[in-house]
Amino acid sequence: MSNSKRSDNAPLNPQSASYEFLGPPGALAITLGVPVLTYVLFFTCNDSSGGCPPPVQTLYPSLAQALSDPAFWWKLWDPKAFSVYYSWYAFCLIAWAVLPGDWVQGTQLRDGKYQQYKINAFSTGLLALGLSTGYILRFGVQSFTFFYDHWAGFVSAALSMSFLQGVLWYALSFKEGKLLALGGNSGNFIYDFYIGRELNPTVGSLDIKSFNELRPGMILWLLIDISMACSQATRLGGHLTDSMILVLFFQGLYILDALYNEPAILTTIDIISDGFGFMLAVGDLLWVPFVYSLQARYLAFRPKDLGYAWSAAILAVNFLGYFIFRTSNNEKNEFKNGRNPKNLSYITTEQGSKLLTSGWWGRSRHPNYLGDLLMALAWSLPTGFDTPVTYFYVIYFAILLIHRQRRDDEKCEKKYGKDWDRYQRLVPYRIIPYVY
Structure with a gap:
């Protein structure tokens, strides 16, 4: 602990002067609330919920089942979904390492150094799209409905990855020589775990924060939308509604634009000043792909022309x-x-x-x-x-x-x-x- 204290008290790593998000109570509420709300949006808005009424009307039955039926919790554990999700994350890591890309210098850090970022998110997205398209053409649209079919399991898998990364990078932030985020060094475990303690966690030349920002979650969001379209097409005998086409087009354009303009994220508050903790991990890996795709998931079971x-x-x-x-x-x-x-x-x-x-x-x-x-x-x-x-x-x-x-x-x-x-x-x- 003596080494971490010297690092934390060094001039470059002053103790955080103030809290955001209402401090530790707010950080705890969001840490627990984001995963719960992600599940709520599924259990109260699916093809058996009667058209997605407001959650206040449907939440009680799900809550009562969760409290009384142990089998409810087993639904959240899906070995197939876990294996697919963790394989997907590994694919993104391999693609980052193997695919060519320019190295771009970020803004100057407080210690006078510069973080280097490999820019190949767009090629990673194109590769994932190409492989998915080939899979659908070979095995049919019904073969690519597994995100819809195993939704709760994929949510649990993404949540587990978010939690593991939050714990890992919080623990490693106490190693000597780490540059901490000015807002993430309060000394309160709950708050610092949530907000992010280390500014730029890296493994070799891989910047963890920028990697998670665009690749595993953002590209997965597009693949989930495609899976929802495949689910609708399977139900409608190969037909897609104009509403599904619009959602797929809008969100696909937004995602590909973000991937293509990857250097633009280097000037955002997430990259420049936020540490990498549970807030960014759960936001990038869970919230973006599984909440932002809500409209496509709804249209999969409620087609609308x-x-x-x-x-x-x-x-x-x-x-x-x-x-x-x-x-x-x-x-x-x-x-x-x-x-x-x-x-x-x-x-x-x-x-x-x-x-x-x-x-x-x-x-x-x-x-x-x-x-x-x-x-x-x-x-x-x-x-x-x-x-x-x-x-x-x-x-x-x-x-x-x-x-x-x-x-x-x-x-x-x-x-x-x-x-x-x-x-x-x-x-x-x-x-x-x-x-x-």
């Missing part, structure tokens, strides 16, 4: 959101990389940092979040209005983005001081111009 007019309207909402999301992120990334093709105006802080004040970033401080929200709405609209459950993602995402915006603004206020006040006067809106 929209018609041309409704489909066109939903397409317009999605592409408006995508246009805002992609063009605003391109402006930011070009500017951060020393390019300014649109000749955007900016202010220079006393520290030498530059903050955009025109273009999309002059309309609001987080215009990409507005694009994200419009796309989230478009992903839910194909499910219709029979249940509010399929709009859970929109509500959750709005809360998440507002919380992220506030976290980011707070960090910028501490970093830039009076320059941040000047910037806020020039760009007063947080996400939605003239609204918020």
